[in-house]
Amino acid sequence: MHENLQVHPPALRQGGSHLTTVAEQLAAQWETLRARTAAMGDIFGDDDVGGLIGMSYQVAEEIAAECLGSVVNGLRGFGDGLSLMADQYDLVEQDNDAQFTTMSW
Secondary structure, eight states, X not given: OOOOOOOXXXXXXXXXXXXXXXXXXXXXXXHHHXXXXXXXXXXXXXXXXXXXXXXXXXXXXXHHHHHHHHHHHHHHHHHHHHXXXXXXXXXXHHHHHHHHHHOOO
């Protein structure tokens, strides 16, 4: 079955912009959370168990930061890709228009 491909570059750009906005919001929320937890100071205590819990928390936070960083970069990349795709479709359409305009029938 054959289906026609229809592309709306403004919608692609808008989607790209929304993904970029989501990426920036996620990054900002993560930094806000990190700042809040850092402001609490040493909440695990000075004993051996507290020290182990504190170290475990730091490792978990580092893993989460790496994962969230990857997600943020991915969302930014998808947003940029959609914007680039919209630009490319616009260029192709402009080229098609120019070719048909210069054709002599």
